[in-house]
Amino acid sequence: MSTRVETPQDLSPRELRARIRRGEWRKPTAGVAAGYAQANLVVLPRDAAYDFLVFCQRNPKPCTLLEVTDPGNPEPAVTAPGADLRVDVPKYRVHRRGRPVTEEDDIRSYWRDDLVAFLLGCSFTFEGAMQRAGIPVRHIDCGRNVPMYVTSTPCRPAGAFHGPMVVSMRPLPALHVPRAVLITGRYTRAHGAPVHIGDPAAIGIKDLSRPDYGEPPVIEPGEVPVFWACGVTPQAVAVAAGVEFMITHAPGHMFVTDLLDEDLAGG
Amino acid sequence: MSTRVETPQDLSPRELRARIRRGEWRKPTAGVAAGYAQANLVVLPRDAAYDFLVFCQRNPKPCTLLEVTDPGNPEPAVTAPGADLRVDVPKYRVHRRGRPVTEEDDIRSYWRDDLVAFLLGCSFTFEGAMQRAGIPVRHIDCGRNVPMYVTSTPCRPAGAFHGPMVVSMRPLPALHVPRAVLITGRYTRAHGAPVHIGDPAAIGIKDLSRPDYGEPPVIEPGEVPVFWACGVTPQAVAVAAGVEFMITHAPGHMFVTDLLDEDLAGG
Numbered sequence: 001m002s003t004r005v006e007t008p009q010d011l012s013p014r015e016l017r018a019r020i021r022r023g024e025w026r027k028p029t030a031g032v033a034a035g036y037a038q039a040n041l042v043v044l045p046r047d048a049a050y051d052f053l054v055f056c057q058r059n060p061k062p063c064t065l066l067e068v069t070d071p072g073n074p075e076p077a078v079t080a081p082g083a084d085l086r087v088d089v090p091k092y093r094v095h096r097r098g099r100p101v102t103e104e105d106d107i108r109s110y111w112r113d114d115l116v117a118f119l120l121g122c123s124f125t126f127e128g129a130m131q132r133a134g135i136p137v138r139h140i141d142c143g144r145n146v147p148m149y150v151t152s153t154p155c156r157p158a159g160a161f162h163g164p165m166v167v168s169m170r171p172l173p174a175l176h177v178p179r180a181v182l183i184t185g186r187y188t189r190a191h192g193a194p195v196h197i198g199d200p201a202a203i204g205i206k207d208l209s210r211p212d213y214g215e216p217p218v219i220e221p222g223e224v225p226v227f228w229a230c231g232v233t234p235q236a237v238a239v240a241a242g243v244e245f246m247i248t249h250a251p252g253h254m255f256v257t258d259l260l261d262e263d264l265a266g267g
Numbered sequence: 268m269s270t271r272v273e274t275p276q277d278l279s280p281r282e283l284r285a286r287i288r289r290g291e292w293r294k295p296t297a298g299v300a301a302g303y304a305q306a307n308l309v310v311l312p313r314d315a316a317y318d319f320l321v322f323c324q325r326n327p328k329p330c331t332l333l334e335v336t337d338p339g340n341p342e343p344a345v346t347a348p349g350a351d352l353r354v355d356v357p358k359y360r361v362h363r364r365g366r367p368v369t370e371e372d373d374i375r376s377y378w379r380d381d382l383v384a385f386l387l388g389c390s391f392t393f394e395g396a397m398q399r400a401g402i403p404v405r406h407i408d409c410g411r412n413v414p415m416y417v418t419s420t421p422c423r424p425a426g427a428f429h430g431p432m433v434v435s436m437r438p439l440p441a442l443h444v445p446r447a448v449l450i451t452g453r454y455t456r457a458h459g460a461p462v463h464i465g466d467p468a469a470i471g472i473k474d475l476s477r478p479d480y481g482e483p484p485v486i487e488p489g490e491v492p493v494f495w496a497c498g499v500t501p502q503a504v505a506v507a508a509g510v511e512f513m514i515t516h517a518p519g520h521m522f523v524t525d526l527l528d529e530d531l532a533g534g
Contacts, residue, residue, distance in 0.1 A: 053320045057332050058345065065324050070426075078325065078423065156345065159337075188455050188533035266455035266533035 008032040013080065013256045017088040026090050026105065028252035030124060030140065037190070037264050038254035039066050039079070039119035040231030041089055043107070043247040046071045049116040051159030055237070056118070058156035062165055062233035064121040064189045066257065066264075072113035079257040085117045091250035095235070098242040107247055115247075120231045122254055123168055125190035125261045129183050135176045142218050145252050146170070147211035148230050152204025153195075155237060163240030166230040167195060169208065171223040180226060188266030196227040203227065212236075213251050275299040280347065280523045284355040293357050293372065295519035297391060297407065304457070304531050305521035306333050306346070306386035307498030308356055310374070310514035313338045316383040318426030322504070323385070325423035328496035329432050331388040331456045333524065333531075339380040346524040352384045358517035362502070365509040374514055382514075387498045389521055390435055392457035392528045396450050402443045409485050412519050413437070414478035415497050419471025420462075422504060430507030433497040434462060436475065438490040447493060455533030463494040470494065479503075480518050 008016070008025075013036045019025040029038055044052055049071075056063040067079045074085045086108045093100045094110060104110075123146070127137045139146045146168045153165045172180055177197060185193035196203050208225060209216050213232050219225065238246050249255060275283070275292075280303045286292040296305055311319055316338075323330040334346045341352045353375045360367045361377060371377075390413070394404045406413045413435045420432045439447055444464060452460035463470050475492060476483050480499050486492065505513050516522060 050317045050320070053317070053324070054335050057320070057335050068321050068324050185534040193534045267452040267460045 009034045013258050014082070016256050017080070017083055020090050021084070021087045023105065028145065029090060029254045029256055030252065033256050034128065035261055037066070037257050037259040037261050038122045038124045039257055040122055040234070041085065041247075041249040041255050042118040042120065042234045043085070043115050044118070044243075045112070045245060046114040046116055048160065048243065051161050052118065054158035055155070055161040056120070058158055059165070059233070061191060061195055061229035062155070062231060064191070065118060066121055066189060066259065067119040069117040071116050074111065074117065076117065076119060076257070079119060079259050080255075081258070085255065086111050089249050089253060089255050091253040093235075093248050093250050095238050095243065095246040095248065097244060098239045100235075103250055110247060119255060119257065120234070121187070121190035121264055122231050123191055123228055124254065125264050126184040126187045128261055129187065130180060133179065133183050135172065135180055135183070138171055138218055139215070145214040147208070147215060147217045148213035148232050148251070149205045150212045150236050155233065160241050160243065161237050163237035165195070166213070166233040166236045167203065167227040168214070168230040169217060169225050169227050171217055171219040172226050173222065174224050177224055177226060184228065186265045187261070189264035191229045191231070194226050195229050198224060200225055276301045280525050281349075283523050284347070284350055287357050288351070288354045290372065295412065296357060296521045296523055297519065300523050301395065302528055304333070304524050304526040304528050305389045305391045306524055307389050307501070308352065308514075308516040308522050309385040309387065309501045310352070310382050311385070311510075312379070312512060313381040313383055315427065315510065318428050319385065321425035322422070322428040323387070325425055326432070326500070328458060328462055329422070329498060329500035331458070332385060333388055333456060333526065334386040336384040338383050341378060341384065343384065343386060343524070346386060346526050347522075348525070352522065353378050356516050356520060356522045358520040360502075360515050360517050362505050362510065362513040362515065364511060365506045370517055377514060386522060386524065387501070388454070388457035388531055389498050390458055390495055391521065392531050393451040393454045395528055396454065397447060400446065400450050402439070402447055402450070405438055405485055406482070412481040414475070414482060414484045415480035415499050415518070416467075416472045417479045417503050422500065427508050427510065428504050430504035432462070433480070433500040433503045434470065434494040435481070435497045436484060436492050436494050438484055438486040439493050440489065441491050444491055444493060451495065453532045454528070456531035458496045458498070461493050462496050465491060467492055
């Protein structure tokens with residue numbers, strides 16, 4: 001009888017979060033707890049949270065909300081009952097006046113009764129669906145973080161929040177592009193279909209080899225760059241708007257929810 | 268050369284809103300300005316608006332937000348630039364402590380600098396798509412308002428807002444049910460797929476012939492009742508929660524936006 005070795009891909013969201021909480025997992029979360037939806041995290045004081053809610057409503061492609069916690073309560077009771085958003089993310093970024101000032105493993109010392117946590121859909125959801133459909137996802141195959149770019153496309157502003165949309169890019173053989181649109185378009189709560197296909201300059205990206213977040217892409221001859229709205233947008237908006245105080249996940253180090261990837265498909 | 272008679276169906280949203288503003292249209296808006304998305308209206312003071320935003324985030328099937336205006340500004344700049352939400356809806360309901368107290372044609376005398384208007388997706392969007400697909404929509408064919416029911420399904424609460432989900436019901440021959448699910452499921456910003464198919468008692472509806480809003484249904488032998496989340500839910504929630512002050516559209520008398528029905532299809 002063979003003994004099956006448990007891989008991070010096999011972990012349940014609850015077990016993965018327990019490992020993170022015990023300090024046993026500080027790495028990016030791409031590919032772990034396969035089939036479960038991961039989420040971008042944004043934490044803001046209640047007095048900034050209204051404008052951020054309206055910002056998300058006005059910019060649903062980069063900022064689809066999966067959950068908004070009650071002020072002061074770090075438990076995401078809808079998407080991961082029993083979890084604690086102060087300790088269950090592998091790495092956090094603390095931003096002051098729009099700038100990331102430190103990275104932390106644990107944000108309990110920053111927590112306040114007026115903080116509201118927002119969880120936003122993440123492209124890891126549709127990447128799994130692309131792979132299951134036989135569409136290769138280059139940055140995963142290369143073991144890299146996805147390249148992300150600040151565009152010239154402004155988000156719709158809301159109160160203090162304004163700034164550019166951030167996109168992630170996946171190079172695809174032209175043959176795969178229409179199917180990739182259909183497959184990712186199903187996941188309306190995880191950025192959905194691409195926002196742009198082709199010429200990077202059309203959305204203000206000067207040099208694909210120099211992403212603003214993540215790692216440079218590997219693009220094969222004849223491949224088409226395909227761009228999806230990205231959940232890192234609030235971090236670019238925090239910079240543009242000089243947001244006083246905000247905590248986010250560190251890029252790639254997401255919160256793993258109990259939702260299934262399929263829960264993020266519209267309908 | 269024949270002279271074409273303009274019907275309400277042919278009107279542009281702008282022209283229809285102009286007629287409403289001039290007092291020339293006080294009727295329900297079903298079927299007018301065909302192809303353009305209509306919306307449920309909720310107006311609340313800014314100090315209740317945060318909880319309502321979170322309520323909508325937590326209950327996206329009945330309450331998908333198409334737009335949230337800036338406090339005091341009655342112009343829905345995203346979905347109908349130039350419109351005025353105080354005069355461009357054919358009939359309003361004013362609610363105090365959760366109860367509808369009066370109906371008005373014009374809410375300028377109620378308007379305040381702290382009021383926020385919310386526009387929510389409406390099932391008229393997917394009814395057009397059903398009809399174009401050859402699926403008859405009974406209440407339209409009978410010239411009635413759609414029957415709506417308060418269910419035993421609680422909404423997820425948010426702050427002061429709590430209460431039951433309201434559903435609309437359309438009877439369908441069993442043959443049409445799967446296709447109706449697929450067609451309406453495309454319109455993720457207009458309630459999407461049904462929330463229940465079949466036995467009304469399973470969602471706490473005792474008597475289909477006695478709807479809580481709208482008009483009684485006409486159900487033919489062998490037809491299946493199909494239930495969709497309904498944008499009247501905030502009005503039931505206002506009752507349950509005793510909301511201090513709220514203005515809504517009168518059921519069936521919607522705001523007609525410049526968005527295309529197709530803009531409410533996810534992706």
